[in-house]
Amino acid sequence: MTQLAHTALGELTTPALLLDSTVLERNCEAMAQRAAHHGVALRPHLKTSKSAEVARLATRGHSGAITVSTLAEVDYFARHGFLDLTYAVGISAGKIDALHRIQLAHAARVTLLADRVEAVRAAAARARAIGATFRLLIEVDTGGGRGGVAPDDEEALLAIAAEVQRSGSLTLAGVLTHAGHSYHAEGLDAIRAIAETERAGAVQAAGRLRAAGFTVDTVSVGATPTAVCAERLDGVTEMRPGVYTFFDLDQAARGICEIEDIALSVLATVIGHNPRSRRVLIDAGGLALSKDESAAEFRDGLGFGLICKADGTTPLAGLRVAELHQEHGLIACDGDSDGAAQAMFDALPVGSRVRILPHHACMTAAPYDRYHVVRGTGASVYAVWGKAHGWHAAGPGA
Amino acid sequence: MTQLAHTALGELTTPALLLDSTVLERNCEAMAQRAAHHGVALRPHLKTSKSAEVARLATRGHSGAITVSTLAEVDYFARHGFLDLTYAVGISAGKIDALHRIQLAHAARVTLLADRVEAVRAAAARARAIGATFRLLIEVDTGGGRGGVAPDDEEALLAIAAEVQRSGSLTLAGVLTHAGHSYHAEGLDAIRAIAETERAGAVQAAGRLRAAGFTVDTVSVGATPTAVCAERLDGVTEMRPGVYTFFDLDQAARGICEIEDIALSVLATVIGHNPRSRRVLIDAGGLALSKDESAAEFRDGLGFGLICKADGTTPLAGLRVAELHQEHGLIACDGDSDGAAQAMFDALPVGSRVRILPHHACMTAAPYDRYHVVRGTGASVYAVWGKAHGWHAAGPGA
Numbered sequence: 001m002t003q004l005a006h007t008a009l010g011e012l013t014t015p016a017l018l019l020d021s022t023v024l025e026r027n028c029e030a031m032a033q034r035a036a037h038h039g040v041a042l043r044p045h046l047k048t049s050k051s052a053e054v055a056r057l058a059t060r061g062h063s064g065a066i067t068v069s070t071l072a073e074v075d076y077f078a079r080h081g082f083l084d085l086t087y088a089v090g091i092s093a094g095k096i097d098a099l100h101r102i103q104l105a106h107a108a109r110v111t112l113l114a115d116r117v118e119a120v121r122a123a124a125a126r127a128r129a130i131g132a133t134f135r136l137l138i139e140v141d142t143g144g145g146r147g148g149v150a151p152d153d154e155e156a157l158l159a160i161a162a163e164v165q166r167s168g169s170l171t172l173a174g175v176l177t178h179a180g181h182s183y184h185a186e187g188l189d190a191i192r193a194i195a196e197t198e199r200a201g202a203v204q205a206a207g208r209l210r211a212a213g214f215t216v217d218t219v220s221v222g223a224t225p226t227a228v229c230a231e232r233l234d235g236v237t238e239m240r241p242g243v244y245t246f247f248d249l250d251q252a253a254r255g256i257c258e259i260e261d262i263a264l265s266v267l268a269t270v271i272g273h274n275p276r277s278r279r280v281l282i283d284a285g286g287l288a289l290s291k292d293e294s295a296a297e298f299r300d301g302l303g304f305g306l307i308c309k310a311d312g313t314t315p316l317a318g319l320r321v322a323e324l325h326q327e328h329g330l331i332a333c334d335g336d337s338d339g340a341a342q343a344m345f346d347a348l349p350v351g352s353r354v355r356i357l358p359h360h361a362c363m364t365a366a367p368y369d370r371y372h373v374v375r376g377t378g379a380s381v382y383a384v385w386g387k388a389h390g391w392h393a394a395g396p397g398a
Numbered sequence: 399m400t401q402l403a404h405t406a407l408g409e410l411t412t413p414a415l416l417l418d419s420t421v422l423e424r425n426c427e428a429m430a431q432r433a434a435h436h437g438v439a440l441r442p443h444l445k446t447s448k449s450a451e452v453a454r455l456a457t458r459g460h461s462g463a464i465t466v467s468t469l470a471e472v473d474y475f476a477r478h479g480f481l482d483l484t485y486a487v488g489i490s491a492g493k494i495d496a497l498h499r500i501q502l503a504h505a506a507r508v509t510l511l512a513d514r515v516e517a518v519r520a521a522a523a524r525a526r527a528i529g530a531t532f533r534l535l536i537e538v539d540t541g542g543g544r545g546g547v548a549p550d551d552e553e554a555l556l557a558i559a560a561e562v563q564r565s566g567s568l569t570l571a572g573v574l575t576h577a578g579h580s581y582h583a584e585g586l587d588a589i590r591a592i593a594e595t596e597r598a599g600a601v602q603a604a605g606r607l608r609a610a611g612f613t614v615d616t617v618s619v620g621a622t623p624t625a626v627c628a629e630r631l632d633g634v635t636e637m638r639p640g641v642y643t644f645f646d647l648d649q650a651a652r653g654i655c656e657i658e659d660i661a662l663s664v665l666a667t668v669i670g671h672n673p674r675s676r677r678v679l680i681d682a683g684g685l686a687l688s689k690d691e692s693a694a695e696f697r698d699g700l701g702f703g704l705i706c707k708a709d710g711t712t713p714l715a716g717l718r719v720a721e722l723h724q725e726h727g728l729i730a731c732d733g734d735s736d737g738a739a740q741a742m743f744d745a746l747p748v749g750s751r752v753r754i755l756p757h758h759a760c761m762t763a764a765p766y767d768r769y770h771v772v773r774g775t776g777a778s779v780y781a782v783w784g785k786a787h788g789w790h791a792a793g794p795g796a
Contacts, residue, residue, distance in 0.1 A: 013469060013492055015789055047724055069725040071411060089681060089725050090669035092749055094411055115670050118748045145675030146726055180723060271488035272513050277543030283487060287764050288789065291689055325578060326445055326760050327467040327487050328544055350516045351490055362724050366685050367765040369788045389787070390767045391413055391686065 006380040009310060012372055014269040015288035018355065019371040023263035024245060028057045031227065031244050038233040043067050043086060045242025048362045050388040051371060052080035058245055067240045071098050076388035078106040086111045088176065090139065090147050093122040098393050100132035111173050115139040115148050117163045124167030135173040136164055137218060142201030143194065144180040151201035154208045161214045174218030175205045182225040184297065188255055195226035203235035228256050246361035249295035249306055259313060264365060265355040267310065268329065270348045278341035280331040280348050286324035289356060290363040307331060310353040312377035319344060321356065404778040407708060410770055412667040413686035416753065417769040421661035422643060426455045429642050436631040441465050441484060443640025446760045448786040449769060450478035456643055465638045469496050474786035476504040484509045486574065488537065488545050491520040496791050498530035509571050513537040513546050515561045522565030533571040534562055535616060540599030541592065542578040549599035552606045559612045572616030573603045580623035582695065586653055593624035601633035626654050644759035647693035647704055657711060662763060663753040665708065666727065668746045676739035678729040678746050684722035687754060688761040705729065708751035710775035717742060719754065
């Protein structure tokens, strides 16, 4: 982390990724309380922020255990002292060497994920060949249709567990599920129902394994919508939400958070007016904002992000990011007239700045290499936080 | 650049960004010949690759002059010896200090872009305050509706030129236009017409400035579709295409290139099979592939990229990347049956690899920090090329 003398927002070069640490801390505290209320551990997913500073806030008062989604994140967080890492993407043998190097270099513990006997067999063989050992979770599909075995597929569950047990290089840690389809559910009742299916499926799979004599320490669930909405988590040992740290328009559009809970935004500068196309040009395009429009599934008229005043999250009514080119964003206004366009040009003079709230915080934050950290609606940056990006671990041969 | 002993594709950790240098060199050579045929300079846009190695190939036999779109690119390319840089995004005063530092550190020459008197005035004032000087191009809108003054808007053109002339810190270099709307034109005839409008508009704007006594050295046009299709470029001095270096599905879908001309691909590993949702899981998701679907405007059924065998560009018929999560891609097959799904699982066993051709090479390449370079359909990587990414210059205060 680089601590700065306070820098005015007006002095930042744009596009810049702003993070409101007041909101971030509030979001982290609320989720920690939810986990405590349910009596489960919180193992936050750091794929959203890829930041050690965020990880410290998200694990405050907790074990420091985290969830990650890339080798680059495993490497980055291990280097920053986070040594209990669940790598929550199905393992392939080609990643074993790099993970072993990271475990050795930092005395870290990486827990793997798999849902196929073949994947376990290949990873275990590679681990044996280089003298590596890992814990492994069996992925359970509780309705997302992505990775995982069905919770009641006893044959598959036991076959994977047996393969782990006989591997000599892997140890069974338990089961993991991710109700990703909760992102597409409409209404909190529907999400509550998915949370219960997620819980019950994970617990059912754990029960089948235990009944067959396997030790299951970890029963892991989690996605931000289900973590926020779950009514009970009996039988679960940990939750792994991620985007709650920052929240975004996608979560706000389905009622999981309010606009005021969004901690992440992109600061952009007005670089032109085009009276013929009635567009204001800004220097944040498809890379700086991402082209993700996920909130559009539940809320119309958001364009590619919610345009706010530069010093906070007050939306500028009647404006939307209508078009994105690589490094240009084009803002349009409601009302198809020269008068409306002129009012927009007057409100956003060339050289002025806006803050744009993202549809999907994970996608927007990913390509940046740092956060400019602000507190509340203050107009100055008090810290710069580094972050991981890309896919490659820094180690040899990566 | 890191030169490697030849590494087998099978040993790369995935997702990895592959670049076929045989195709890249052919694409560069073809565009150099087009520029020579028209008697114009080629100032390639490096926003696509952000790579010094690619820039060397794209400027082979030429001046070394390039076009870029971010401060990070200006900084990166100046550090790699590319000293004549057009920063082709409307300038704002907040970027002047960083550009000045880069000019001084490397004896580089950065040419700016503007289309509003206010933008010129603010940039010029900041430049004067710190003793900086820059060349500046006036942006002309020849139909794209993004930046630029209308080619026949003599009042605006002359006002900007006069503001530049009286600035004391800026020098008028000429005019620049980008026919970005050629990306959305259907058919080569339509693109040819846009190329002629682009040419004529730039030449017209230059003529109005010259008639008023201003010196106009540079008349710059360029987008890959118009650069490929232009029938004549009389009066133009340079072209600035970019994506032609890599090409992509978006260009292929409108007939600007063939699939075989696509030099960029993403190597991914099969990490799971889900027989219930009939999906193959790969470790390349919305970040590794980008969610860009631009080719869908002209060609159906591509999903989020064209799935090919790992060793080349032979498409695997009947498969598509149907869904993207942050670090997961989900491949579906034609035919809604368990038998079709089983055939897909047999063709793509867990641990096997695929190569995916991107819709939009600029969006896909951007977040990576390196290219793994291959030659033709060979199964080994012979070099790793670094690249710029993100938005921040490496210099102080960036």
